[in-house]
Amino acid sequence: MTEIQKKELMKVATSVRMSIIEATHAAKSGHPGGSLSSADMATYLYFSRMNIDPENPKDPNRDRFVLSKGHAAPLLYSVLAHRGFFPTEELLKLRKPGSFLQGHPDMKHTPGVDMSTGSLGQGISAACGMALAAKLDNKDYHVYTILGDGESEEGQVWEAAMFAAAKNLDNLTVIVDWNNLQIDGTIEEVNSPLPFDKKFEAFNFNVVVIDGHNFDEIEKAIEIADNTKGRPTAIIMKTVKGKGVSFMENQINWHGSAPNDEQCEMALAELRATLESL
Numbered sequence: 001m002t003e004i005q006k007k008e009l010m011k012v013a014t015s016v017r018m019s020i021i022e023a024t025h026a027a028k029s030g031h032p033g034g035s036l037s038s039a040d041m042a043t044y045l046y047f048s049r050m051n052i053d054p055e056n057p058k059d060p061n062r063d064r065f066v067l068s069k070g071h072a073a074p075l076l077y078s079v080l081a082h083r084g085f086f087p088t089e090e091l092l093k094l095r096k097p098g099s100f101l102q103g104h105p106d107m108k109h110t111p112g113v114d115m116s117t118g119s120l121g122q123g124i125s126a127a128c129g130m131a132l133a134a135k136l137d138n139k140d141y142h143v144y145t146i147l148g149d150g151e152s153e154e155g156q157v158w159e160a161a162m163f164a165a166a167k168n169l170d171n172l173t174v175i176v177d178w179n180n181l182q183i184d185g186t187i188e189e190v191n192s193p194l195p196f197d198k199k200f201e202a203f204n205f206n207v208v209v210i211d212g213h214n215f216d217e218i219e220k221a222i223e224i225a226d227n228t229k230g231r232p233t234a235i236i237m238k239t240v241k242g243k244g245v246s247f248m249e250n251q252i253n254w255h256g257s258a259p260n261d262e263q264c265e266m267a268l269a270e271l272r273a274t275l276e277s278l
Contacts, residue, residue: 001216001219005048006215006216007278009040009044009047009048010215010278011278012047012082013039013040013043014244014271014275014278015082015275016043016075016078016079016082017036017039017078017243017244017271018268018271018272018275019074019077019078019081019082019088019091020035020039020075021245021259021264021271022091022092022264022268023077023078023091023101024094024258025258025260025261025263026091026093026094026096027094027095027096027258028258029095029103029258030073030094030095030256031072031073031255031256032074032242032245032248032254032257032258033179033181033242033248033251033252033254033255033256034069034148034177034179034241034255035073035074036241036242036243036244036248037177037179037239037242037243038069038072038075038146038177038212038239039075039078039079039244040212040213040215040218040243041146041175041177041212041237042075042076043079044215044218044222045144045222046065046079046080046083047083048219049222049226050062050063050065050142050144051063051141051142052083054083054084054111054112057085057111057112061140061141062141063141063142063143063144064114064115064127064130064141064142064143064144065143065144065145066114066115066123066124066127066143066145066146067105067115067117067123067145067146068117068120068121068122068127068145068146068148068151069117069120069123069146069147069148069177070104070105070116070118070119070120070123071103071104071118072146072148073101073103073104073105074091074094076105076113077090077091077101077110080110080111080113086100086110086111086112104116104118105117105118114130115127115130120148120150121151121154121156121157122156123145123147124145124156124161125156125159125163127143127144127160127172128160128163128164128167128169128172130143131143131164131169131171131172131232134171135167135171143173144173144175145172145173145174145175146175146176146177147174147175147176147177148177148182149176149179149182149187149193150181150182150183150190150193152193153187153190153193158199158203161174161203161205161232161234162203164203164205164232165205165232168230170228170229170230170231170232170233172233173225173226173232173233173234173235174200174205174232174233174235175234175235175237176196176234176235176236176237177212177237177239178196178212178236178237178239179239179240179241181241181250181252181255183255185252196209196234196236197236200234204231205233205234206224206225206231206232206233206234207233207236208220208221208233208234208236209235209237209238210236210237210238211237212237212239213239213240213243218237221235221237241254242254244271244274245267245270245271246270247263247266247267248267
């Protein structure tokens with residue numbers, strides 16, 4: 001990746017973060033913290049890696065993305081809007097009556113959403129099904145899914161991991177957003193799923209651990225995943241909850257709280273400054 005390409009991705013990711021703030025502020029609800037932490041990976045996938053076409057969102061040969069931690073819907077919607085699946089103005093209708101941007105992703109009504117998610121632990125199972133379907137249909141599309149670290153306390157996650165390895169789903173990449181905070185506290189305080197790397201290795205995954213805010217590391221990890229044969233890959237990305245907005249970073253109260261007017265303007269001012277510096 002050239003420095004110019006990296007800078008462009010950083011600009012997009014910053015714009016995505018601004019939209020996350022604007023959308024949750026307009027809705028007066030939502031989950032900004034975990035949306036901000038996954039913004040760099042989602043930006044890379046949608047703007048640099050995945051085979052997708054906003055003009056043909058149901059292309060049977062497209063790559064698939066499943067947001068297993070469905071409460072981070074503001075992230076998915078923001079990325080889709082900036083990628084051209086629908087106007088960014090729609091983001092201000094998040095969670096509003098009549099809007100197609102519900103509190104959790106809805107594949108039936110939102111262009112670009114590949115799977116309805118929200119019940120934690122189930123998204124990775126759906127991603128496994130998509131990857132197996134590609135194998136059975138002799139298709140070469142890839143399936144990416146982002147899980148929360150707290151979500152990984154769900155038993156269904158590990159049943160799906162067992163299935164993915166048993167079926168040699170090398171067209172599946174599982175990405176864990178390891179920001180260390182969930183709704184009730186740190187993951188260690190609630191019900192530690194650590195160590196992620198050793199657990200996925202025990203389930204016969206190829207495992208890569210990265211800084212989830214470093215585009216060079218993100219690209220290298222995705223290339224490893226895309227080129228691994230015979231087994232699925234898990235990317236464990238260390239991230240910062242609320243990344244990009246200093247007063248939100250590593251603060252558990254921003255897991256599921258929307259910014260008020262003053263906080264919204266503070267956050268946007270900080271992100272604008274970041275964008276101008278790039």
